[in-house]
Amino acid sequence: MGSALKKNLLVVDDEPNVLSSIKRLLHNSDINCFTADSGEEGLDIFLKHDIGVVISDQKMPNMSGVIFLKKIMEIAPDTVRILLTGYSSKASAIDAINKSGIFLYLIKPWNNDELISAINRAFDHYILKVDNRRLLELTQQQNAQLKDLNRNLEDKVYQRTRDLHSAVRNGIIMLASAAEAKDDATGDHVQRIALMAEQVCLAMGLSSQDAENIGFFSMMHDVGKIHIPDYILQKKAKLDSEEWQIMKTHTIAGEKIIGKSKFYSLARQIARSHHERWDGSGYPDGLAEEKIPLPARIVSVVDVYDALVNDRPYKKAWPKAAAVVELQQLAGKAFEPIIVNAFVSVFEKTLV
Numbered sequence: 001m002g003s004a005l006k007k008n009l010l011v012v013d014d015e016p017n018v019l020s021s022i023k024r025l026l027h028n029s030d031i032n033c034f035t036a037d038s039g040e041e042g043l044d045i046f047l048k049h050d051i052g053v054v055i056s057d058q059k060m061p062n063m064s065g066v067i068f069l070k071k072i073m074e075i076a077p078d079t080v081r082i083l084l085t086g087y088s089s090k091a092s093a094i095d096a097i098n099k100s101g102i103f104l105y106l107i108k109p110w111n112n113d114e115l116i117s118a119i120n121r122a123f124d125h126y127i128l129k130v131d132n133r134r135l136l137e138l139t140q141q142q143n144a145q146l147k148d149l150n151r152n153l154e155d156k157v158y159q160r161t162r163d164l165h166s167a168v169r170n171g172i173i174m175l176a177s178a179a180e181a182k183d184d185a186t187g188d189h190v191q192r193i194a195l196m197a198e199q200v201c202l203a204m205g206l207s208s209q210d211a212e213n214i215g216f217f218s219m220m221h222d223v224g225k226i227h228i229p230d231y232i233l234q235k236k237a238k239l240d241s242e243e244w245q246i247m248k249t250h251t252i253a254g255e256k257i258i259g260k261s262k263f264y265s266l267a268r269q270i271a272r273s274h275h276e277r278w279d280g281s282g283y284p285d286g287l288a289e290e291k292i293p294l295p296a297r298i299v300s301v302v303d304v305y306d307a308l309v310n311d312r313p314y315k316k317a318w319p320k321a322a323a324v325v326e327l328q329q330l331a332g333k334a335f336e337p338i339i340v341n342a343f344v345s346v347f348e349k350t351l352v
Contacts, residue, residue, distance in 0.1 A: 007031045007123050008049055012042035012068060013057040013084065018108075022055070025112055031119065039063030043071060051079055052126040053119065055106075058085040066102075073101055078129045080122040084108055101256070104227055114230060125226065189306060190219040196302040196347070203342040204298075214295045217267040221274045221299050224254025234313050251275055251284050269293040274300050277334045289336070301327065301339050 009031050011022050019035040026033050034049060036042035039060060046054070054072050058065035069081040083105040103122055106115060198215030202208065225233060228250050232243050239247060254271030258264045273287060273296035280288030292300075308323035318326070324344060331337040 006050065006052075008034065008051045009053050009055070009119065009123075010034045010036065010042060010046055010049075010051045011055045012036045012039060012060070012065070013055075014038060014060045015057070018057070018084075022115070025116065026119075029116075031123070039065075039068035039071075042068060043075075046072060046075065046079075051076075052130075053080045053082065053122040055082045055084060055119075058083055069102055077101075078126065078133065080126045080129075082106060082118060082122055084110075104229055106229075117230060121226070189310070190222075192306050193218050193221065193299065193302055196306070196343070197298055199346045200298055200302060200339065200342050203346045204338070213266055214270075214298060217264070217295070218270055218299045218302075220254065220258060220264075220267040221270045221303060222250065222254065223257050223271060224250035224252070226257070227253040236313050238314070248275070248283050266295050270295050270299050272296070274303060276300070278336050279333050282334075297336050298339055301335050301343050304330075304334070305343070 007030055009026070011019055011033060012035075013019055014037050016037065019037065023033050023035060034045050034051070036045050039056070040063065042054070042056065045051075054069065056065040056068050060068070065083050065085075069083065072079055072081055080103045081101070083102050085105050086108050103125060104118060106118055194215045197218040198211045201211035201214050206214070228247060232239065232247055235243070251272050251274070255268050258267045258271055270293075272284065273293050276282035276285065276287045276292045276296060277300075278289055278292070278297070280286055282292075305323055305327060308318045308326060309320050311317045327335065327340050327343065331340040
């Protein structure tokens with residue numbers, strides 16, 4: 001569905017050299033680049049064209065980038081918004097990400113490869129949003145048609161419902177995998193988390209349906225990382241305090257991406273709270289013990305274990321036995337002891 005969309009980009013900056021530089025960079029691409037030197041001109045161009053992605057400088061006369069992008073969001077919520085900022089404006093950029101739904105921000109002067117990567121990711125995100133909206137509209141149309149079918153069409157109704165359910169599941173898997181691919185080269189992390197989470201749920205006595213649901217929606221635990229700049233996710237050294245604050249915003253960003261539908265309530269709980277700690281020292285809400293949603297408590301254990309036993313940009317994989325010792329030492333601190341015990345009981349034959 002998304003392949004038919006035109007890739008129209010609007011760049012707004014009061015510095016002519018910035019506009020010309022980006023236009024030159026995209027000259028041989030499939031992206032059609034519009035430019036404006038003010039927020040007012042940008043709004044005029046935006047209203048005349050079908051723009052999928054908007055890049056705006058933060059510091060502009062008359063109308064700041066954040067205000068301009070807020071206006072764009074009010075006009076067309078599906079349009080993906082990127083903020084250009086200098087190092088001195090990082091704090092306002094983080095605030096804009098949290099409060100204004102901005103996709104990500106880029107620092108001036110930018111790296112050309114990182115800029116192209118960010119623009120391509122933004123268009124992928126825009127196409128996914130448009131496709132999901134079309135899928136929702138298609139689903140609503142089909143549901144309306146189903147009401148008019150008679151009993152002789154029950155088999156077709158059943159099959160169509162299954163197809164729609166499969167489409168929704170595939171959409172969730174695609175979105176989770178897209179976010180995970182930013183800092184996991186194999187893309188297998190979300191699948192491993194789902195499998196381990198479901199088995200731990202069963203070991204704890206949860207119903208098979210609850211276990212399946214928690215396992216499936218656990219794949220969306222890090223979907224908010226789609227908002228985190230690549231240079232932070234792929235940094236091999238320890239994050240500084242400012243970078244760490246940006247990294248932590250992925251929990252709230254993930255909750256916002258998932259939306260408010262009742263169907264995704266488990267996914268929201270997991271995305272927001274899987275970095276809370278049993279002793280209350282986690283984020284973003286500082287919840288402790290049973291105040292942390294059970295699905296998030298379970299995913300927290302399997303997520304940390306999987307991170308320990310697999311290579312990451314900042315570390316080599318731990319031996320499985322050493323990772324288990326770490327989980328057990330953190331029981332009662334980071335993790336609920338019952339969940340750690342259930343994890344070990346399920347996987348004890350494969351943890352050595």
